[in-house]
Amino acid sequence: MSLISIEQARAHVRVEDDYPVEQLQSAVDGAQDAAEAYLNRRIYESRDALDADRVEYPAAMGAAASSRDSALAAAAFIQGAEERFAAIRLARVVYQEAIADAGRCVSGVVVNPSIRSAILLTMGHLYANRSDVVVGAQVMELPQGARSLLRPYRRVMMP
Numbered sequence: 001m002s003l004i005s006i007e008q009a010r011a012h013v014r015v016e017d018d019y020p021v022e023q024l025q026s027a028v029d030g031a032q033d034a035a036e037a038y039l040n041r042r043i044y045e046s047r048d049a050l051d052a053d054r055v056e057y058p059a060a061m062g063a064a065a066s067s068r069d070s071a072l073a074a075a076a077f078i079q080g081a082e083e084r085f086a087a088i089r090l091a092r093v094v095y096q097e098a099i100a101d102a103g104r105c106v107s108g109v110v111v112n113p114s115i116r117s118a119i120l121l122t123m124g125h126l127y128a129n130r131s132d133v134v135v136g137a138q139v140m141e142l143p144q145g146a147r148s149l150l151r152p153y154r155r156v157m158m159p
Helices: 007-014 021-039 045-057 057-075 083-107 113-128 144-153
Strands: none
Touching: 007 021, 007 113, 021 113, 021 144, 045 057, 045 083, 057 083, 113 144
16 A cells, blocks of 8 residues: 555646556655665554554464475475475575565554655655666765655664
């Protein structure tokens, strides 16, 4: 679910109502995804939405462990050592990804004005710069950009 409505996106980048919704929605979704990735947490519209996801945490962890255990048990029957090793490694990687995803839920954050502004800033950048190449312009990052707005809410993960 987008935390920024299409109407907010249109107003932010100052486009008319006939501008393709798909292009704006893609920029909004990308900006929200980038904010969640930088924060290492999920962003929720409300406390109720966060609490509802947290209720699902034990079941998600149980399903991930069960899936891992099944994959490891199936790997034991693989004859080739390399194939068996690959299956075991895959089971562990999938399990670690499930744990990381569930952790983003547990440490989720309810959207606030700073996070919303950071998403809008990033969305505006994605809208204005729809290519990796800039020709004939001096490029620089603004010191009070999206990361500055998100940094206080970032969950730093150590290896």
